[in-house]
Amino acid sequence: MSGKLAGHHVAVLLGGLSSEREVSLVSGKACADALERLGARVTRVDAGRDLAQVLANLKPDVCFNALHGEWGEDGCVQGILETLAIPYTHCGVLASALAMDKAKAKAVLAAAGVTVPGGGLFNRxxxxxxxxxxxxxxxxxxxxxxxxxxxxxMEGANRPPHEVGVESWTHGEDVMVEPFIAGLELAVAVMDGVAQAVTEIVPTSGFYDFEAKYGEGGSQHLIPARMPKDDYDKALRLAERAHAALGCRGVTRSDLRYDPVKRDLVLLEVNTQPGMTPTSLAPEQAAHQGVSFDDLVFWIVEDAYARGGAGGRTQNRQPSGQKPQ
Structure with missing residues (x-):
């Protein structure tokens, strides 16, 4: 393993400006540490508004985008990297912007035959x-x-969530409101277009919220999920279809709900830059397939190299760990 990326300069973009900054810092650190174990020269870049100038001065061979949320995951940073013609990990501008906009993503997924929740956008x-x-x-x-x-x-609630109407709300004027879908919380990572596994998520708090995702002991991850094989395979295919419909590349993670009584599967959303923290789902599924965390990080970087500069116009893959010539 050691030395696979020797001589390669990788800028790891982490932190950033969104409400998911703290998660990104953890993801970025884990990936930067793995890249150093792989022999790369790593520069950790806390991405701010001066990112274009910082990267122009650094001149990295490739950027590992470990940002989460607005600006880092919605096509904006991807546009900067396109302009600078620096190869970068994960999805391109269009797929990133589309997947981040839940309303538009749902319309595309539904047109592709993927079952998605009802509901719609409403003023907060x-x-x-x-x-x-x-x-x-x-x-x-x-x-x-x-x-x-x-x-x-929940059913019987006397009032809606007043929190979305307060002055301190910073998540946009329109919010997505969807019928609550009872059942199991599932996740499927897709790597290079191929679904890896189905994870069943059992939150200790009863809801897979921020704390359940990232807190110690917040949830239990069961791989493979406890469901009939036909439904398990259907979940894999749905995630692959969603990945393709949105034009994604690299590694994504689809979140689904499964009703074990009706045996219904509904795809909630696609994450174009899955978390890479110690409790994250995509690395766990890779490990389930025999791919270590370092190997996963290496593959993600190699995938970026294979696509070349300007966001992936070079499609021919190169030998492991080698930049396009």
Whole structure:
């Protein structure tokens, strides 16, 4: 393993400006440490508004984008990297922007035959004032991840979540409101277009919120998920179809809900830059397939190299660890 990326300069983009900054710092550190074990010269870049100038001065061979949330995951940073013609990991501009916008992503996925939740976008003040759809339902920002700003309004609730209407709300004027789908929480990582496994997530708090995702002992991950093989295979295929429909590349993670009684599967969303923390799902699924964390990080960087500069116009893959010539 040691030396696979010797002589290669990798800039790891981490931190950033979004509400998911703290998660990104953990993901970025884990990936930067792995890259150093692989022999790369690593520069950790806390991505700010001066990112273009910082990268122009650094001149890295490739950027490992470990940012999460707005600006880092929605196509903006990808556009900077396109302009600088620096190869970068994960999805390109269009797929990143599309997947981050839940309403637009749902429309594309539904057109591709992927079952998605109902509901729609509503003004946050209307949502805070009264029930816009009958409970139970879920309220979430249209362009956030990591369960930031998510509320579940259960059946019999007397009032909607007033938090979305307060002045301190920073997650956009329109929010996504969807019917609550009972059942198992599932996740499927897709690597190079191929689904890896289905993880069943069992949160200790009863809801897979931010703390359950990233806190110690917040949830239990069961691989493979406890479900009939036909439904397990269907979950794999749905994630692959969603990955392809949005134009994704590299590693993504699809989140799904599964009703074990009706045997219904619904795809909630696609994450174009899955978490790479010690408790993250994509690395766990890679390990389940026999791929270590360092090997996964190496593959992600190699995938970026294979696509070349300007976001991937060079499609021919190179031998392991070698830059395009």
């Amino acid at each position: 003040h209307d949502v805070a004032r009264d029930h816009v759809i009958p409970p139970p339902y879920v309220v979430k920002p249209n362009a956030e991840g990591s369960s930031v700003g998510v509320f579940i309004v």
